[in-house]
Amino acid sequence: MIIVTGGAGFIGSNLIQQLNLAGERDILLVDNFAPAPNLTGPKFLNLAGAEYADYMDKREFRAALKAGYFENTRIRAILHQGACSNTLEDDGRYMMDNNFTYSKELLHFALDRKIPLVYASTAAVYGASTSFAEAPTNERPLNIYGYSKLVFDNYVRRLIPEMKSTVVGLRYFNVYGPREQHKGRMASVIHHFTRQLKDTGTIRMFEGSGGYGNGEQRRDFVFVKDLARINMFFAYLLPEGPKKQVHAIVNAGTGEARTFKSVAEALMRVHGPGNIDYIPFPGDLKNRYQHYTQADITGLRAAGYTAPFTSLEDGVQQTFAEEPAL
Numbered sequence: 001m002i003i004v005t006g007g008a009g010f011i012g013s014n015l016i017q018q019l020n021l022a023g024e025r026d027i028l029l030v031d032n033f034a035p036a037p038n039l040t041g042p043k044f045l046n047l048a049g050a051e052y053a054d055y056m057d058k059r060e061f062r063a064a065l066k067a068g069y070f071e072n073t074r075i076r077a078i079l080h081q082g083a084c085s086n087t088l089e090d091d092g093r094y095m096m097d098n099n100f101t102y103s104k105e106l107l108h109f110a111l112d113r114k115i116p117l118v119y120a121s122t123a124a125v126y127g128a129s130t131s132f133a134e135a136p137t138n139e140r141p142l143n144i145y146g147y148s149k150l151v152f153d154n155y156v157r158r159l160i161p162e163m164k165s166t167v168v169g170l171r172y173f174n175v176y177g178p179r180e181q182h183k184g185r186m187a188s189v190i191h192h193f194t195r196q197l198k199d200t201g202t203i204r205m206f207e208g209s210g211g212y213g214n215g216e217q218r219r220d221f222v223f224v225k226d227l228a229r230i231n232m233f234f235a236y237l238l239p240e241g242p243k244k245q246v247h248a249i250v251n252a253g254t255g256e257a258r259t260f261k262s263v264a265e266a267l268m269r270v271h272g273p274g275n276i277d278y279i280p281f282p283g284d285l286k287n288r289y290q291h292y293t294q295a296d297i298t299g300l301r302a303a304g305y306t307a308p309f310t311s312l313e314d315g316v317q318q319t320f321a322e323e324p325a326l
Contacts (some may be wrong), residue, residue, distance in 0.1 A: 001053070001075050002237070005030040005061070005082030005106070010180040010187075011120065011172070011224055012081040013046035018228040020051050022237065027052035030061045030082060046179040058082060062102060065109050077235035078110050080119035085145065092144045099148035104155060107167065114165040118234045121169040121249060123220070123293050125150040132220075133296040134171070134249055142289070153249050160247045168234040168246055168303070170227070173253030173295050176315065177224030178322045189260060190221070190316060193267050202275040203264045206282075210291025214278045215264070217291045218257035223315035226307075227252055233305055242304045253295025254309040266316040 002019065006012040007029035019027060029052045033043065056064065064070065084098040103119060110117035124146030129138045141147045153169055160167075176188035193203045205215045212218070230252055232238050261276070268274055281289075310318070 001026050001028055001073055002235075003028045003030065003075060003078045004052075005058070005078075005080045006120075007031050007052070007081070008033070008043040008046055009081060009085075010046070010177075010182075011175060011227060012079075013043075013050065013179045014177060014224045015079060015081065015228045015231055016047070016050045016052060018225060018232065019237070022232065024237065025051050025053065027054075029055045030058055031055075032058040032082075043182050046182065058102075062105060065105055070109075075113065075115050077116045077118070077237060078106060079231050079235060080106055080117060083120060083149075085122075090144060092148075095144045095148045096151070099145070100152050100155075103152045107156065107159075110167065111159070111163060111165060116166040116235050118166075118168045118170065118231050119152075121153055121171040122146060122149045123171050123173045123251070123253065123295065124290070125153065125171065126290070126293070128290065130292060131296075132251060132253075132294055134251060134299050156249060163245075163247050166234065166236070166242070166245045166247065169249035170230060170234075170252040171250065171295075172227060173220040173222050173251065173293055175222055175224050175227060177319050179224075188221075189219075189263055190267065190319065193264055194271065194320075197267060197271050197274045202277050203267070204277045204279050205260045205264065207278045207280060209281045209289070212291055215261040215276065216259050218259050218294070219290070220253035220255070220257050220293045220295045221263065221312050221315070222253045222295075223310040223318070225315075225318070226254075226309050229307065230300075230305055233307075234303070246303050248299065248303045250299040250303055251295035251297055252300065253293070253297065255295050255297040257292060257294035258312050262312060263316075266313045269313070270316055270320050 008031040084095055125139045125141050126132055127140040127142040129140055131138045141150055176190040180187045180191050196203050208214050233241050
């Protein structure tokens with residue numbers, strides 16, 4: 001069995017689709033289908049066509065872990081995508097339970113059973129830093145979401161010398177692709193720009209901020225299917241996977257920052273021409289917004305992952321070939 005937490009979410013649902021394409025069906029999907037104010041649609045729609053063996057609610061799953069429910073189950077890998085990813089969530093107790101305590105429970109379960117664990121961290125741990133190597137001097141989160149992920153990364157770091165099975169944390173940069181229509185404000189700019197272009201013929205993006213000109217803010221945009229492949233690689237679910245144990249926390253991005261203007265241009269090549277309108281920078285994002293991100297992927301390559309990344313232009317084309325109604 002392969003366990004995928006957050007399996008109905010954006011990244012988790014794409015991961016299950018890619019597992020299916022690799023011939024994997026014995027999958028336990030864990031998620032939380034309760035309504036949430038930050039979501040704009042039901043997550044179950046992401047699972048159209050997906051094949052998996054069983055489903056558990058997140059609360060049921062956490063209780064089952066503690067009760068020893070999986071004592072006699074052969075688990076090949078745990079791909080932990082489940083978390084609160086709302087960067088505007090300010091309830092620190094809720095965020096720490098979801099992103100730290102839950103992850104810690106899974107980590108110890110995996111270590112005790114010697115099950116490979118690959119988990120989702122985030123580039124939000126870097127905050128306003130302009131250096132993105134995986135070093136404490138660069139880690140200055142701007143919100144409780146980034147902080148909760150960093151606390152777990154540091155917990156993992158302390159345990160690495162004692163680990164006897166693979167544990168890999170992946171610091172996702174700006175992820176885009178199909179199956180993110182439910183994410184509301186937290187969806188990628190690719191999703192938001194597309195909706196604006198189709199509805200009004202005009203893409204709205206922020207005026208200059210953080211020392212960057214209009215639309216010149218830069219992000220490392222990474223295609224969700226590339227992230228699925230990285231997860232599967234470190235979980236020994238690909239033929240070319242690692243030949244030994246891996247204990248690492250690494251960046252999962254392309255290593256190339258692109259401007260928001262570049263995103264708009266790539267979308268217009270798919271959907272047709274439109275206009276760009278620059279809008280004032282929102283007050284509620286002040287001091288919690290990353291104006292620039294670019295993954296340093298030296299650590300990822302050193303850990304053994306050498307495959308190329310999908311370009312922004314190709315990723316945008318693939319997104320809408322698969323999800324034309326977005």
